[in-house]
Amino acid sequence: DAKTTQPPSMDCAEGRAANLPCNHSTISGNEYVYWYRQIHSQGPQYIIHGLKNNETNEMASLIITEDRKSSTLILPHATLRDTAVYYCIANPSGGSNYKLTFGKGTLLTVNP
């Protein structure tokens, strides 16, 4: 699986958009970009995934660059409950893609 790189921490003001970057310059054509988050003392929570088109759901938007070497997760109106560690992973379709492996992620702190 392609390695991903994320900043260790970010701050965001409550009500503002949180834009979390992820670099995946070695991503291969069959690898999807997945985002999960983990709120303190809870299990990880799936957020969104995409291949090459931008995606949006009720939680967030995912913007993937045309060359697919990086992506940005956008939380449009961050709340205090969005404070969590956010993980970006590149996960292939098929094979053993069910083995999720998280790196260090980005600790997003939403401030009042």
Next chain:
Amino acid sequence: GAGVSQSPSNKVTEKGKDVELRCDPISGHTALYWYRQSLGQGLEFLIYFQGNSAPDKSGLPSDRFSAERTGGSVSTLTIQRTQQEDSAVYLCASSPARRGGLNNEQFFGPGTRLTVL
């Protein structure tokens, strides 16, 4: 709707004892996964069940670890002769049937925090 549940939420045991951790997946989910997360560490895959297929046990760290899934639903992770290095949060996840090889999102339970003294 009900999510993935795990029990107990916390377990303290003495070195050398056996422990059983339980996972109730989301109803209808055919795939079930066990992971563990040590303090400050990432997620470590342990085992994967998919329907009636043979489980992928490749992540189990030693033969002291075993897991079973009865009736395609509830799963139990058993650790025999626990060691202090087994202390971690054990997470269970489930997902619906895989479509076209794409790994569906995994829904995680709250975890069981195991402390081996």
